[in-house]
Amino acid sequence: MEKAFEGKYRDILIQYLEHQDEELLYTCEKLSREAMEERVSPEEIVHLHRSVLELYGKDLPDFVRLSFDVLLEIMVGYGLAYMEHLSLRTAQKELRSEIAQAEDMQKTMMKTEMPEHKGLDFGVISVAARQMSGDYYSFTEEGDKQIGIALADVIGKGIPAAFSISMIKYALAGMTGDDRKPSVVLETLNQVAEENINDNMFITMFYGLYHEDTHLFEYGSAGHELGLYYQHKEQSFSDLYAKGLPLGVDKNAVYRQFDKKIEVGDAIFIMSDGVTETRTADGFIEREELTEIIAAHISLSAEKMVQAIYNQLVKIQNFELHDDFTLICIKRTK
Template sequence: KCKVSSEYQIEAKSGNCIWVETISNPIFDQNGNIIYIACVSRNITQRKKTEVARRETEERYQLLAENMTDVIHLHTPDPELHFAYVSPSIRITGYEPSELVGKPAIGLFFGPESAEIIRQALLRFLETKRGEVIEYPALMKDGSRRWVETISSPVFDKEGNLIYIANSSRDITSRKRAEEALRESQQQMSDIISFLPEAIMAIDLNGKVMIWNQAMEALTGVLAKDILGKGEYEYSLPFYGYRRPILMDMVLQPHEGWEAEYLGFKREGTAVVGEVFIPTFGPKGSYLLAKATALCDEIGNTMGAIESVRDMTERRAMEQKLERSRTELHVAAEIQRSFIPKTTPDIANFEVAAVTIPAMEVGGDFYDFITLPHGDHGLVIADVAGKSIPAALFMALSRMIIRASAAHQSLATEVLRNANNMIASDATAGMFVTLLFGVLDDEALTLRYANAGHPTPLLFKSRDCSYEEEVACGIALGAKEGASYEEQSIKFGPGDVAVFYTDGVTEAMNPKGELFGIKRLIGAVSKTCQSPAEEIMSRILKEVSAFREDREQNDDITLVVLKASPKAEEHALISVHSRDEEIPRVSQELEGIMSRAGFSGKQILDMQLAVEEAFINIIRHGYHGAYGTILIAMDFEEGSLKVKIEDDAPLFDPTRFQEPDFSAALEERPVGGLGIHLIRSLSDEMRYEYENGKNRLMLIKIKDRASIEPHQEAG
């Protein structure tokens, strides 16, 4: 019997369902009985749709709030900021939402440090009614602290009163740690830049100074505190005295008119490099080498430019001084080279090769050839103590004294004695020279020499390239006044080789610290002693260079190679009886001719055996032991030796015998033929002819044949 309100759906005439709200009121008679029900109905379809939409929005918001990783929380705007709502993501703090709703945030979630930050933010919030972003350390349930970023927004009622503060918070601990690490890194970089020995400055995009390190303070005399933050080319004043662009400005934008002032200006990507001379900077002007490049942030955006400046004034002065010294050294080297013979002399019956290679531009080694008054030739090789210009000057002095002394003395010993007295009386303390002086007689093939402390020459005999050691003696020139010297002599045979050298050859050092040494030098010469003098010298230098590898030459190298020329022609004709006793005479004559012609010891021995075998065959199988005459002609010309053996025994052609079959068993081989095989093997060619009742056998040996080749025969 009271008013009733109800909502329900009905189908309209159009067929659509609509929502209707009906308010029913009872109507009573005088006795209080209900006689009518008065109803008022209205269409509330739009209102119902609005309510559904609002409800769906609230559900979506709640779903979003409860599933976000960010924490959504509402607070009442009281001083303690009580929690009105907390989303489930609050669990990352260790709390359940139910533990916080209704509880004050201050003291529970915010420690003392954070509470002050929050209170200040709340005051601003209440004053401005605008949201803001704050960062603070928040307390976790376990007592630990994590950095939180909170975005706050006001919630007002219909009257505009603040009823809640809505917040979205997220954990930014990792970001804060990264920022702290970045700050530390930037501080470290700032400290490094500040203490770098190179002067460094930097500007931002507005041309204001950001960096001015201690080295820049020392270079310019301007303190960082007086220039940091200043623009308008303030940084150029300490250098030039007026405002102007410098290199780091040219990184940010072109300044073509100013770029030309820099020596060697060039761009390398975002960097520019150049050197400038500023006559007003420093007591006498300064050379400054500068390099500038762009300063970029972590994502590559240009935020300014940085420039390093190096004072090159002392270095340039030193370079100029070095250039003057280099010029002086070059002049000294030219003077020294003028003392070294440009060519080797033409000496009858000798080949001469010589070279000097200074370890520095100016060295102390030298060699010389002097034409003596009586027609002989003087040979000098020397090594002056020290290096560079003092050694070169002492070398020039020593050379002139030796030449002057040799002009008035015929004995090598006297030349050195006089030279030593002159040098010792005038030499600076510690200056001396090891020197060998010899007098070469090109007719007698002799070298008479005296040695003043120099390495002894190496002598190689052409017959077998055997090495003969000379005796060392004598004291260096200039070491002691009044010293005497002994004469020594070398007797050359045709093809013999003498090698004169300085200790730069034997003391050449490889990367392991080993010395080239005398044994390697002897080995190098032994391999080529049958070659011309130039080739012998080249072989020595090649082996020294290969031994040294990439190690720097630490001493001057000087070589003189003297080789007695082999005879171009040799001839001999001997007549002997068919007797074994004649064999030594034939062998001796053959050895003499071949030695003078420059054949090796093995070649001589091979030919001696071949001729001996042919001689015995004639005695045994031609004359059968009877008396007979054998005529032997030996002729060396055009590099080959021909030995013609003639007899009047019965006809016998050794070239018609076939080679023995050495693969057959010994008892199956025919008798004879081994001697002929031996003759063929030991000579380079064998020929035979029979004319006017005489057998003529010719054996040929070629001097420069490198290896045994198949022999040739001609009949």
């Protein structure tokens, strides 16, 4: 213990015993901060207090002296717990800082450019339920008038999920030509996931390829949420049906490919389970209720539409997201 601290404590205690000046008590808070900075333990302060009293009053009653034995034992345990608390707080601050840096890195790595094509309108909203998102989406130009659209969701949260998503992104970026057909993409990524992610994690994924010249949308799914197709002529919704095992479950899994002809005014909706598992007072939102919400905003541009749908769904949940929320809309305008 520093001599300067001992002297300050002794002066405050003696002056207070003689004058009971309450202003002196306000200086104790500042002194307690000095004690923490100098790592003076509670039991050391008890010893110091006792020694000052013994010097100040030679006839200190025995019961007062003995009471310090109890106080000292309590302060020993308290001091150890308090030091552990300080250590945990420091570690927690460091961890928060590291997570914030990882979050910034993830946002940079996951960044994707929104396509701009005549006759097609794209909209997307992706909101993480926590700092690190387990959802990943991308738009890629695939050769002559083809656009690749991917949406993946890691079953798992936090940093491990974010790293798994990064692996999928870079594996996907390495595919070219015929490798970008939905069935081939999913089978290739399944092998990558099976070899590289933990057994207690797996990834669902929807991948589609939009042909601008024919307006044919080819797609496949690895256990992902069903997409929705809006047919403008009939003003009706139908599921973009596709089945398949999630990535990382079975390296020999085979994925089927489906297609849909997109007419003027039609729209495609691809989503993560943060959309379909919106929680109402009666449980998860029904598919019919979801399509009604989308239909109410179908006349908007794709970007305004996904934002409006998100606003309404998050309001239903009292503005609390329970899972990462990603919604993609592709709307044919010409």
